[in-house]
Amino acid sequence: MASDEFDIIRRHFNRPELAFAVPSVSLAIGDDCALLQPSPGCELAVSTDMLVEGVHFLPDCDPFQLGQRTLLVNLSDLAAMGARPLCFTLALSLPGSDAAWLTRFTAGLARVAGEHHCPLVGGDLTASAPPLAGRSGPLCLCVQVHGEVPAGTALRRSGARVGDAICVTGTLGDAAAGLRILRDGAWPTLPTPLRESLQQAFHAPQSRVAAGMALRGLASAAMDLSDGLASDLGHILQASGVGARVDVDALPLSEALCAAVAPQERLALALGGGDDYELCFTVAPQHLSVVQERLAALGTRVCQIGQITPGSTLQWWREGRELALKLRGYNHFHREGESA
């Protein structure tokens, strides 16, 4: 069922469930630009993420889950700044115009958009079947999210200080394990509920937007975990000019991960697996109990995993001794797996 791009936009994207009106958006889909009006005294936080078929998601993945995930991983960047979501734009390069696929994909987007009061306000739709030359390209999605945060209160990566506690929300490694199940059929004997909870961690990562906003004025630095703690924590250390000591036995691991994965492999998934989209933040010791209370009130698990140290190295400790771990996060231009 071929449609033209304006039909597709009208039927699938410019719908009240997805492109709903909000006060901070004065002009949305249908013009050359969208027009936003951030609240007075606020800064605008913007972030973009591209998801490519075969790189960030499997070619046969469920379009509803892809729609959810596409927006969730972008909202995670707003969460990491403590910003409140305002709206998003979406550029898609589509291999075709499959109405059933688009219906499910936009339903997944709309579920997350509605939950976060973050409407679609514009975008760009192209066919990846190339009229100029070559073969058809993969499905490619690019979201840009816009949020706002009172000026001066955004959680940056650069504020960690020696002595600060290092904390993470949720549990680590589940999404990486879920991807192994989806892609490789790993751990076939794992009971179905545990299997599904790991897969779900990949498909629909927890949104930490409320947690990020609750950390304003308390956390000294924050970021979201997309490439794996081993790689991502390094960015906070580098931006802040500090080191860290992490107790690997304190890493929060889920029941499902522990049931599925042998102890040594757990560490590789939790530290190097990526796709967690949990927050990693630092907080001065005197603020730690307030942080714990605020996140508990949101139902968000939080766990101290280490401490900021002088110097610039990231050390992994277990039972009072340093571990010699060689861990890397996902790197797009190396294609190395994790190794522990």
Next chain:
Amino acid sequence: MASDEFDIIRRHFNRPELAFAVPSVSLAIGDDCALLQPSPGCELAVSTDMLVEGVHFLPDCDPFQLGQRTLLVNLSDLAAMGARPLCFTLALSLPGSDAAWLTRFTAGLARVAGEHHCPLVGGDLTASAPPLAGRSGPLCLCVQVHGEVPAGTALRRSGARVGDAICVTGTLGDAAAGLRILRDGAWPTLPTPLRESLQQAFHAPQSRVAAGMALRGLASAAMDLSDGLASDLGHILQASGVGARVDVDALPLSEALCAAVAPQERLALALGGGDDYELCFTVAPQHLSVVQERLAALGTRVCQIGQITPGSTLQWWREGRELALKLRGYNHFHREGESA
């Protein structure tokens, strides 16, 4: 020469020529989000465009020209709203990490960014060679531009009124002819300077940012021409609830286009060819002379091509008689060429 993504960002993108500091950006590359501070009393204009190899540009195109074009076509959306550029983000899915290619590509971006005081403030870099499944994808670029415009003064598509003059900047059809030369080797006997001027219209469309800003408070509606006048003018008519009568003999055609192309084919390129990135706008008759003066002062050619009429139809006229033209702009999901 493999590099990791952070190396590539540092070496090629986070450079002072491209990611320079401006007062309205309080945090740029290197955190989870960029932070913007639009001027008080301004609305933020945002637009996104995805460019896919084989769809929007030829696989063997010059990376410097691609860099220029990638940003220019996005700035064109700001121009169409009368917005002043603030900054942009860039998401790329790259087949590899070719340093020479990246150097030329970012030099093209930087030329346009510098000219428009519009720095790169963030983005996302992924490898399109897929670790999960399938074959390597095409190069895919997604830019989002941010601009600002005093609240209430943005040029929308919806303000055209019966009796308004319809105007376009520059000349039409050159980029479409340039693409025919680049792709098909069309018009091989055309003198080199004319040939090059048509190709250049495709590679580096004129930026109409200053013209767009000059039209604030004067134009009743505006948009930029990306799919061809026949398709794009329809959007203004639909958004404004009006019709139009266009005099095809008044269409501004370049000397190069007239030298290359037979009269009947000229019309197809000028009306349905796309990629012009000129502004099409409407203006009440009493403001027309001021518009002409302001654009002349900027060195921007402007031409009245018709008038807004009651009703909802778009009529093409020549020598006092209506022409029966069947024209379509580029449609991503039909793959029809232009026909006249």
